[in-house]
Amino acid sequence: xxxxxxxxxxxxxxxxxxxxxxxxxxxxxxxxxxxxxxxxxxxxxxxxxxxxxxxxxxxxxxxxxxxxxxxxxxxxxxxxxxxxxxxxxxxxxxxxxxxxxxxxxxxxxxxxxx
Amino acid sequence: xxxxxxxxxxxxxxxxxxxxxxxxxxxxxxxxxxxxxxxxxxxxxxxxxxxxxxxxxxxxxxxxxxxxxxxxxxxxxxxxxxxxxxxxxxxxxxxxxxxxxxxxxxxx
Numbered sequence: 001x002x003x004x005x006x007x008x009x010x011x012x013x014x015x016x017x018x019x020x021x022x023x024x025x026x027x028x029x030x031x032x033x034x035x036x037x038x039x040x041x042x043x044x045x046x047x048x049x050x051x052x053x054x055x056x057x058x059x060x061x062x063x064x065x066x067x068x069x070x071x072x073x074x075x076x077x078x079x080x081x082x083x084x085x086x087x088x089x090x091x092x093x094x095x096x097x098x099x100x101x102x103x104x105x106x107x108x109x110x111x112x113x114x
Numbered sequence: 115x116x117x118x119x120x121x122x123x124x125x126x127x128x129x130x131x132x133x134x135x136x137x138x139x140x141x142x143x144x145x146x147x148x149x150x151x152x153x154x155x156x157x158x159x160x161x162x163x164x165x166x167x168x169x170x171x172x173x174x175x176x177x178x179x180x181x182x183x184x185x186x187x188x189x190x191x192x193x194x195x196x197x198x199x200x201x202x203x204x205x206x207x208x209x210x211x212x213x214x215x216x217x218x219x220x221x222x
Contacts, residue, residue, distance in 0.1 A: 043212040105157040
């Protein structure tokens with residue numbers, strides 16, 4: 001079946017602008033995660049959604065970052081007033097709870113803030 | 115939170131050689147995965163292995179949960195094995211903590 005999809009694949013924006021990144025999880029997966037990866041680094045957890053539970057937002061680096069998940073499926077990560085240090089690859093993953101939480105990743109969105 | 119250490123940070127091999135990558139973690143986990151990040155940035159699932167041993171072709175993995183480590187074995191390495199290998203762990207349902215990765219270069 002289809003994997004996790006993300007859009008756009010690349011985004012270049014000017015400092016101070018807002019951006020929205022989209023994630024479509026694998027059908028039937030109830031858990032959705034956002035991570036970011038700076039150049040040459042490992043992955044940094046941002047936020048986790050599980051079903052109808054309140055999301056775990058403990059990884060969001062500032063209040064400029066927010067995310068929502070509509071209808072238990074598609075998720076949007078919004079970064080307001082982007083800064084150059086926000087430049088990174090933003091990765092989304094989903095998992096089917098009940099089968100050990102194995103996560104499957106999308107291809108990522110490369111964000112460049114100029 | 116859980117700390118994850120991977121070693122070695124970099125590894126260079128000749129094609130055909132074998133290698134062992136290690137992942138140490140600081141607390142009990144109920145989720146451990148190994149990923150391969152290819153040169154295009156895509157994370158490929160290798161193993162979901164919170165405990166025990168699994169094999170898939172030339173790759174195998176072992177996790178000793180009581181001693182808080184996991185090993186990834188690559189045998190008869192090929193140039194296509196090059197990339198970054200990540201270990202990711204989670205203590206409960208939810209966020210995973212990733213190690214910094216091992217960068218593997220396989221030379222022809």
